[in-house]
Amino acid sequence: MTNDSSIRTSRDILIIGAGELGMPVIRNVVRRAKDVEGSSVSVLLRAGAIASTAPDKQRDVAEIKNLGVKIVEGDLVKNTVDELASLFADYDTVIGCTGITAGLETPMKVAEAALQARVPRYFPWQFGVDFDVIGRGSPQDIFDSQLDVRDLLRSQDQTEWVIISTGMFMNYLFEPGSGMVDLPNDTVNALGSLETAVTVTTPEDIGVLTADILFAEPRIRNEIVYLAGDTITYGALAETLETVLERPFRRVVWTVPSLLDELAADPDNMTRKYRAVFAQGRGVAWAKDDTYNARHAIPVTGLRQWVEENLVG
CATH class of the missing domain: 3.90.25.10 (UDP-galactose 4-epimerase, domain 1)
Known part of the structure:
Protein backbone atom coordinates (compact mmCIF):
# COMPACT_ATOMS: atom_id res chain seq x y z
CA MET A 1 0.00 0.00 0.00
CA THR A 2 1.17 3.52 -0.75
CA ASN A 3 0.25 6.72 0.99
CA ASP A 4 0.62 8.68 -2.25
CA SER A 5 -2.36 11.04 -2.32
CA SER A 6 -2.22 11.09 -6.12
CA ILE A 7 -3.49 7.49 -6.38
CA ARG A 8 -6.47 7.30 -8.68
CA THR A 9 -8.40 4.42 -7.13
CA SER A 10 -9.03 3.40 -3.53
CA ARG A 11 -7.66 -0.11 -3.03
CA ASP A 12 -6.75 -0.64 0.64
CA ILE A 13 -10.00 0.34 2.33
CA LEU A 14 -10.82 0.42 6.05
CA ILE A 15 -14.43 0.85 7.15
CA ILE A 16 -14.92 1.86 10.78
CA GLY A 17 -17.96 0.16 12.30
CA ALA A 18 -20.48 -2.45 11.24
CA GLY A 19 -23.79 -1.15 12.52
CA GLU A 20 -26.94 0.14 10.85
CA LEU A 21 -24.92 2.03 8.22
CA GLY A 22 -21.64 0.15 8.38
CA MET A 23 -23.07 -3.16 7.17
CA PRO A 24 -24.68 -1.70 4.00
CA VAL A 25 -21.46 0.19 3.27
CA ILE A 26 -19.37 -2.95 3.77
CA ARG A 27 -21.59 -5.05 1.49
CA ASN A 28 -21.57 -2.52 -1.33
CA VAL A 29 -17.90 -1.56 -1.08
CA VAL A 30 -16.97 -5.25 -1.26
CA ARG A 31 -19.21 -5.71 -4.29
CA ARG A 32 -17.66 -2.78 -6.12
CA ALA A 33 -14.10 -3.54 -5.00
CA LYS A 34 -14.21 -6.86 -6.86
CA ASP A 35 -13.76 -4.84 -10.06
CA VAL A 36 -10.63 -3.10 -8.71
CA GLU A 37 -7.45 -5.11 -9.13
CA GLY A 38 -5.50 -5.59 -5.93
CA SER A 39 -8.23 -4.20 -3.68
CA SER A 40 -8.93 -5.25 -0.12
CA VAL A 41 -11.60 -4.28 2.41
CA SER A 42 -11.17 -4.35 6.19
CA VAL A 43 -13.44 -3.31 9.04
CA LEU A 44 -12.46 -1.85 12.42
CA LEU A 45 -14.47 -3.32 15.29
CA ARG A 46 -14.28 -3.13 19.05
CA ALA A 47 -13.16 -6.28 20.84
CA GLY A 48 -16.56 -6.47 22.52
CA ALA A 49 -18.34 -6.47 19.17
CA ILE A 50 -16.08 -9.18 17.77
CA ALA A 51 -16.59 -11.46 20.79
CA SER A 52 -20.24 -10.59 21.41
CA THR A 53 -22.68 -13.43 21.97
CA ALA A 54 -25.64 -11.29 20.88
CA PRO A 55 -27.29 -13.02 17.89
CA ASP A 56 -27.32 -9.87 15.72
CA LYS A 57 -23.63 -9.21 16.37
CA GLN A 58 -22.71 -12.83 15.68
CA ARG A 59 -24.70 -12.69 12.44
CA ASP A 60 -22.93 -9.53 11.31
CA VAL A 61 -19.46 -10.87 12.17
CA ALA A 62 -20.22 -14.09 10.28
CA GLU A 63 -21.39 -12.11 7.24
CA ILE A 64 -18.27 -9.93 7.35
CA LYS A 65 -16.07 -13.01 7.34
CA ASN A 66 -18.09 -14.61 4.53
CA LEU A 67 -17.59 -11.47 2.46
CA GLY A 68 -13.85 -11.89 2.79
CA VAL A 69 -13.47 -8.73 4.85
CA LYS A 70 -10.58 -8.64 7.31
CA ILE A 71 -11.56 -7.71 10.88
CA VAL A 72 -9.21 -5.29 12.64
CA GLU A 73 -9.57 -4.76 16.38
CA GLY A 74 -9.68 -1.18 17.58
CA ASP A 75 -11.64 1.15 19.83
CA LEU A 76 -12.28 4.79 18.95
CA VAL A 77 -12.80 5.68 22.60
CA LYS A 78 -10.10 3.66 24.34
CA ASN A 79 -7.35 3.92 21.73
CA THR A 80 -5.20 7.05 21.63
CA VAL A 81 -4.79 9.19 18.51
CA ASP A 82 -1.34 7.61 18.05
CA GLU A 83 -2.77 4.11 18.31
CA LEU A 84 -5.55 4.84 15.84
CA ALA A 85 -3.07 6.48 13.45
CA SER A 86 -0.97 3.32 13.59
CA LEU A 87 -4.04 1.28 12.61
CA PHE A 88 -5.02 3.67 9.82
CA ALA A 89 -1.53 3.86 8.31
CA ASP A 90 -2.00 0.55 6.47
CA TYR A 91 -4.82 1.93 4.32
CA ASP A 92 -5.25 4.40 1.48
CA THR A 93 -8.91 5.04 2.33
CA VAL A 94 -10.73 5.21 5.70
CA ILE A 95 -14.52 5.46 5.89
CA GLY A 96 -16.16 6.28 9.22
CA CYS A 97 -19.49 4.53 9.84
CA THR A 98 -19.75 4.55 13.62
CA GLY A 99 -22.42 7.18 14.26
CA ILE A 100 -22.25 9.60 17.17
CA THR A 101 -22.59 7.24 20.12
CA ALA A 102 -18.86 7.42 20.87
CA GLY A 103 -19.12 10.97 22.21
CA LEU A 104 -18.40 14.60 21.40
CA GLU A 105 -14.63 14.27 21.17
CA THR A 106 -14.49 11.21 18.94
CA PRO A 107 -15.12 12.78 15.50
CA MET A 108 -12.11 15.08 15.94
CA LYS A 109 -10.00 12.31 17.45
CA VAL A 110 -10.57 10.04 14.46
CA ALA A 111 -9.94 12.87 11.99
CA GLU A 112 -6.67 13.76 13.74
CA ALA A 113 -5.61 10.12 13.59
CA ALA A 114 -6.39 9.96 9.87
CA LEU A 115 -4.28 13.05 9.22
CA GLN A 116 -1.45 11.86 11.46
CA ALA A 117 -1.41 8.57 9.54
CA ARG A 118 -1.29 10.56 6.30
CA VAL A 119 -4.23 8.56 4.99
CA PRO A 120 -4.61 9.63 1.35
CA ARG A 121 -8.42 9.69 1.49
CA TYR A 122 -10.83 10.05 4.41
CA PHE A 123 -14.63 9.83 4.56
CA PRO A 124 -15.55 11.13 8.04
CA TRP A 125 -18.71 10.16 9.85
CA GLN A 126 -20.86 13.04 8.59
CA PHE A 127 -23.67 11.01 7.07
CA GLY A 128 -26.43 13.37 8.07
CA VAL A 129 -27.39 17.01 7.80
CA ASP A 130 -25.64 20.06 6.36
CA PHE A 131 -23.66 21.28 9.37
CA ASP A 132 -22.37 24.34 7.49
CA VAL A 133 -25.90 25.64 6.94
CA ILE A 134 -27.00 24.82 10.49
CA GLY A 135 -23.96 26.63 11.87
CA ARG A 136 -22.47 26.69 15.33
CA GLY A 137 -24.42 26.94 18.56
CA SER A 138 -27.36 24.79 17.46
CA PRO A 139 -29.37 22.78 20.01
CA GLN A 140 -27.34 19.68 19.03
CA ASP A 141 -23.87 20.38 20.41
CA ILE A 142 -22.22 17.47 18.61
CA PHE A 143 -22.81 19.38 15.38
CA ASP A 144 -20.18 21.89 16.52
CA SER A 145 -17.75 18.97 16.81
CA GLN A 146 -18.57 18.00 13.24
CA LEU A 147 -17.89 21.57 12.11
CA ASP A 148 -14.53 21.40 13.89
CA VAL A 149 -13.74 18.31 11.80
CA ARG A 150 -14.68 20.13 8.59
CA ASP A 151 -12.47 23.06 9.54
CA LEU A 152 -9.56 20.70 10.22
CA LEU A 153 -9.94 18.84 6.93
CA ARG A 154 -10.29 22.05 4.93
CA SER A 155 -7.17 23.52 6.57
CA GLN A 156 -4.81 20.91 5.11
CA ASP A 157 -3.97 19.40 1.73
CA GLN A 158 -2.23 16.10 2.48
CA THR A 159 -5.42 14.06 2.93
CA GLU A 160 -8.32 14.20 0.51
CA TRP A 161 -11.73 14.16 2.13
CA VAL A 162 -15.25 13.35 1.00
CA ILE A 163 -18.30 14.24 3.10
CA ILE A 164 -21.58 12.54 2.28
CA SER A 165 -24.74 14.36 3.41
CA THR A 166 -27.74 12.04 3.54
CA GLY A 167 -30.32 13.73 5.72
CA MET A 168 -32.10 11.63 8.30
CA PHE A 169 -32.21 7.82 8.03
CA THR A 199 -34.43 14.93 3.62
CA VAL A 200 -34.48 11.19 4.31
CA THR A 201 -32.46 8.30 2.86
CA THR A 202 -32.38 4.60 3.74
CA PRO A 203 -29.13 3.13 5.11
CA GLU A 204 -29.25 0.57 2.30
CA ASP A 205 -29.28 3.32 -0.34
CA ILE A 206 -26.51 5.17 1.48
CA GLY A 207 -24.42 2.01 1.27
CA VAL A 208 -24.96 1.72 -2.48
CA LEU A 209 -24.26 5.39 -3.11
CA THR A 210 -21.21 5.53 -0.83
CA ALA A 211 -19.61 2.71 -2.81
CA ASP A 212 -20.45 4.50 -6.06
CA ILE A 213 -18.92 7.75 -4.79
CA LEU A 214 -15.85 5.88 -3.52
CA PHE A 215 -15.05 4.42 -6.94
CA ALA A 216 -16.44 7.24 -9.11
CA GLU A 217 -14.40 8.50 -12.02
CA PRO A 218 -13.33 11.22 -12.22
CA ARG A 219 -12.28 10.85 -8.61
CA ILE A 220 -14.32 12.81 -6.08
CA ARG A 221 -12.13 14.74 -3.65
CA ASN A 222 -12.49 17.56 -1.11
CA GLU A 223 -16.21 17.79 -1.75
CA ILE A 224 -19.53 17.53 0.05
CA VAL A 225 -21.79 15.13 -1.84
CA TYR A 226 -25.54 15.33 -1.24
CA LEU A 227 -27.87 12.31 -1.38
CA ALA A 228 -31.63 12.04 -0.92
CA GLY A 229 -34.04 9.17 -0.96
CA VAL A 284 -31.86 19.43 7.19
CA ALA A 285 -33.40 19.35 3.69
CA TRP A 286 -32.28 19.89 0.10
CA ALA A 287 -33.82 19.40 -3.32
CA LYS A 288 -33.65 15.80 -4.51
CA ASP A 289 -33.09 16.91 -8.11
CA ASP A 290 -29.70 18.35 -7.14
CA THR A 291 -28.37 15.20 -5.47
CA TYR A 292 -25.70 12.76 -6.59
CA ASN A 293 -28.21 9.95 -7.04
CA ALA A 294 -30.50 12.12 -9.18
CA ARG A 295 -27.70 13.42 -11.38
CA HIS A 296 -26.44 9.88 -12.00
CA ALA A 297 -29.91 8.32 -12.31
CA ILE A 298 -29.25 5.87 -9.46
CA PRO A 299 -32.57 4.52 -8.16
CA VAL A 300 -33.32 5.04 -4.48
Missing part, protein backbone atom coordinates in the same frame (compact mmCIF):
# COMPACT_ATOMS: atom_id res chain seq x y z
CA MET A 170 -35.67 7.21 6.60
CA ASN A 171 -36.60 4.54 9.12
CA TYR A 172 -35.93 7.00 11.97
CA LEU A 173 -39.15 8.82 11.06
CA PHE A 174 -40.99 5.76 12.28
CA GLU A 175 -38.91 4.82 15.32
CA PRO A 176 -41.11 5.07 18.44
CA GLY A 177 -38.37 6.98 20.23
CA SER A 178 -38.22 9.70 17.60
CA GLY A 179 -41.88 10.61 18.15
CA MET A 180 -42.39 11.90 14.61
CA VAL A 181 -44.75 9.14 13.50
CA ASP A 182 -46.94 7.58 16.18
CA LEU A 183 -48.38 4.62 14.30
CA PRO A 184 -50.41 3.12 17.18
CA ASN A 185 -52.27 6.42 17.50
CA ASP A 186 -52.30 7.32 13.77
CA THR A 187 -50.56 10.63 14.43
CA VAL A 188 -47.82 12.62 12.74
CA ASN A 189 -46.01 14.97 15.11
CA ALA A 190 -44.52 17.68 12.88
CA LEU A 191 -41.25 19.19 14.04
CA GLY A 192 -41.58 22.97 13.74
CA SER A 193 -44.56 23.04 11.38
CA LEU A 194 -46.36 20.94 8.81
CA GLU A 195 -44.41 22.85 6.13
CA THR A 196 -40.98 22.07 7.63
CA ALA A 197 -39.03 19.86 5.23
CA VAL A 198 -36.62 17.01 5.91
CA ASP A 230 -36.76 11.77 -0.61
CA THR A 231 -37.31 15.32 0.60
CA ILE A 232 -40.70 15.82 2.20
CA THR A 233 -42.63 18.07 4.54
CA TYR A 234 -44.33 16.66 7.62
CA GLY A 235 -47.64 17.52 6.00
CA ALA A 236 -46.70 15.42 2.96
CA LEU A 237 -45.61 12.64 5.32
CA ALA A 238 -49.10 12.56 6.85
CA GLU A 239 -50.71 12.60 3.40
CA THR A 240 -48.55 9.71 2.21
CA LEU A 241 -49.41 7.63 5.25
CA GLU A 242 -53.12 8.30 4.76
CA THR A 243 -52.96 7.37 1.07
CA VAL A 244 -50.93 4.20 1.43
CA LEU A 245 -52.36 2.91 4.71
CA GLU A 246 -55.91 4.04 3.84
CA ARG A 247 -56.75 5.58 7.18
CA PRO A 248 -56.73 9.12 8.56
CA PHE A 249 -53.75 10.52 10.45
CA ARG A 250 -53.99 13.28 13.01
CA ARG A 251 -51.52 16.14 12.61
CA VAL A 252 -49.88 17.69 15.68
CA VAL A 253 -47.30 20.48 15.48
CA TRP A 254 -44.41 20.52 17.94
CA THR A 255 -43.28 24.14 17.71
CA VAL A 256 -39.69 25.27 18.00
CA PRO A 257 -40.29 27.15 21.30
CA SER A 258 -41.96 24.12 22.88
CA LEU A 259 -39.14 21.80 21.80
CA LEU A 260 -36.51 24.22 23.08
CA ASP A 261 -38.35 24.37 26.42
CA GLU A 262 -38.35 20.57 26.60
CA LEU A 263 -34.62 20.52 25.86
CA ALA A 264 -33.92 23.15 28.51
CA ALA A 265 -35.66 20.93 31.05
CA ASP A 266 -33.54 17.92 29.98
CA PRO A 267 -30.40 19.37 28.35
CA ASP A 268 -28.55 16.07 27.93
CA ASN A 269 -31.41 14.34 26.11
CA MET A 270 -30.07 13.41 22.66
CA THR A 271 -33.52 12.95 21.12
CA ARG A 272 -34.67 16.39 22.27
CA LYS A 273 -31.51 17.94 20.80
CA TYR A 274 -32.28 16.39 17.43
CA ARG A 275 -35.95 17.37 17.52
CA ALA A 276 -35.08 21.00 18.19
CA VAL A 277 -32.55 21.13 15.32
CA PHE A 278 -34.84 19.48 12.79
CA ALA A 279 -37.74 21.70 13.85
CA GLN A 280 -35.69 24.79 13.00
CA GLY A 281 -35.53 23.51 9.43
CA ARG A 282 -32.06 24.82 8.51
CA GLY A 283 -29.63 22.48 6.78
CA THR A 301 -36.20 4.29 -2.14
CA GLY A 302 -38.68 7.14 -1.74
CA LEU A 303 -41.00 7.63 1.20
CA ARG A 304 -44.05 6.08 -0.42
CA GLN A 305 -42.13 2.96 -1.46
CA TRP A 306 -40.68 2.59 2.04
CA VAL A 307 -44.14 2.81 3.61
CA GLU A 308 -45.54 0.28 1.12
CA GLU A 309 -42.70 -2.15 1.78
CA ASN A 310 -42.50 -1.80 5.56
CA LEU A 311 -45.89 -0.74 6.93
CA VAL A 312 -48.57 -2.22 4.70
CA GLY A 313 -50.07 -5.35 6.21
